[in-house]
Amino acid sequence: MRRCSLNVSGTSDASELTWSQTQKWLLVSVLSLQTVIGVSGNCLVLLVKAKSRGRFNNRCWISLLSLTLSDLGCSALIMPGSLLAVLTGGQRSPWCEVVSLLKFTFITSSIGSITVLSVQRLVPSAGKVVDCLVLGACLSSWATGTVFGAVPVNYSWIKYDPAEMLCAVFWESSYSDMLIYILCASSVCIFFPFVLMILCSVVAAAKRDRNKEEDLSDVAPLLVAAYTLCYTPFVLSEVILLGRLDLSPSPAWLRTVSSLMSYLDCGLNPVVYCCHQDFREAALVLLWTRTHTPTEPVLTAAHILDQQQIR
Template identity: 55%
Template sequence: MFDVAADVTEGANSTTFVSERSWTQVERLVLVAVLVLEMVLGVIGNSLTLLVKIMCRDRFPCKYWVPFVSLTLSDLCSSLLLTSGSLLAILTKGQRSPWCEVVSLLKFVFITSSIGSIAILCVQRATGVAYTRSAVSHVMAMACPASWVTGVVFGSIPVVYHWIRYDQAEMLCAVFWMNSYSDMLVYILCTFSICIFLPFLLIISCSLVTAAGCGTSRDSDPDDLCSVTPLVVVFYLFCYTPFAVSELILLGSLDLSPAPYWIRTLSSVMSYLDCVLNPIIYSTNRDFREAGLALFWSTCRKSISLSDPVLTVMNRLEM
């Protein structure tokens, strides 16, 4: 997301970054194959998940609908827009403006909304606010849209100040810093403390509270969809570790040198992988899986009944 430009070349209608090295033919083919697989699985998996959550919500228990739907929307949009954007960037060797700036903004929005949704889910599961109808429950319901709005606000700042350049390593447009370490430090620290660090603290602290059996979470239904929350948290932290490492390396470099090439590439690939894994994690819940299979079976039966001729009237012929 954040990076440092070594040499920038801008055309009239494009924004291009000349990075440290170029992809070899083998590397390009491998990345294209991986991104195609992640895009197809992510779009199909999250579309089906969203369909089941909306159309079959009465067939399986789920106390915390809002963060689950928000997370699925974030994963679906990321697979549909960002993964496909990276794929096209590899094939066309760059991204043109204004799509370059739009992709950078969307990437920040989806990262902020996903970690915000997981943090809200962990808080609700640890405190059990969904059981009440107090003002706290309404605040928690509005927190998910607020995470999307926060991502839009902080992601728009680099676009407004023209800090966006294409990074071949990340396969997307990112924030680049030419000569101002102080501006970079202020912006990244403010952004991370509000959009990343605060949700991360909530995730860790609430997960520990839930694991220790404190609060109201100890009385929750084991068949509820929220039982998959620990898996969602573990795989999210695992997939976004390369991203966190690359940003820490950048913050620690006084000469504005970016993280190694392979770490930045791995951070993008792993973030897309998380969008693929979440639908698989949801399917580990038996009731959710059965609801999805029932929806698929009823849809197939309806299509068959509509396509086959049906005998409605029989007349008897007398000789």
């Protein structure tokens, strides 16, 4: 088993990036907190959606389910991988390549699910045909992310990046290959979905009917805002890489921030769901009934009350 390593200057004789003890344990604390929030928050969302669907309207449940599964996958697989990488100093094959593949898949499926949700909000009604189209679009976003994530793995472009705290695409030889791959992947997986997502959000805001019954999909603008905020450092990192003909990566601090912010998005989405009053009330009811079970069955209590009234 080999340990993947990364030279931060882009050349083979550069020194590796190392964290001080203070920086290392700060990263461990942040990653641990993000992992706990991401896993618990998204598990709660799935539980509420499964157990309390009748308490709130959820016309766009397929796209929201796809987004939640993407966030949960990242929280349960990628974040712990980064946490262990910080503690052990790297990631080994084949887990190194698997992490890179999964992260790209989760990023693409996440923005794809939000885009489908934004488009679906403009559809006046739901039905089996619409649900099938939505399901197909969500599955396509997962498949697209997997395909583009598999390309670097197939060509052995994957190495461990201590700044990103996981295995990522790293370039050493061909600027043209890097340019083609990043432009294609960014255009198909990020740029066009992002533009469509923003346009649909603007149109939906302009056509908003205040008399319309509230639906959980009304949180879509907040999901768009959270995604835009959290993935801006990642986009900046890729833009800087494209501008460097010597194939040197973007600054280490920016790559670290981009990873932490992308992880933050997985924990923010459950908070965004709770901004919807009906969903928040359903979550509180579910949690309350699970932690406070009545000591006496309701029917038994009613029977005793009837007996007292007869006496």
